[in-house]
Amino acid sequence: MSDITGKFLKVKCKKCNNEQNIYNKAAGEVKCLVCQETLARNTGGNSEIMTTVLRVLN
Template sequence: MRLWEKIIPRPRSSFLQVKCAECGNEQVTFSHASSVVRCNICGAILAEPTGGKANIKGEVVSRFE
């Protein structure tokens, strides 16, 4: 590990692009969401809060750093 990676902390959270299992819509959500995230098209639950990381119900397509 390089010196700067030890000194400068990086966040453990990130934004995720999640694909809805029911309609196939792709939507951006936060990995540590504190409220229920629903699909904009069909209203299905994409992420549920658990006190820390959100429980992702759909398929994670990509992660934004």
């Protein structure tokens, strides 16, 4: 997958199907606003999306 760090992504939570725009940060975790499931996790500059990416917004 291409480098999507620093981009906005539209994702769908696997657990509760909430659709949410997230900013894929260079470090840290992004959680679902509804159920707190981890949607993305970035460690050491490596992006790991834990859920379904619907589209990249930029």
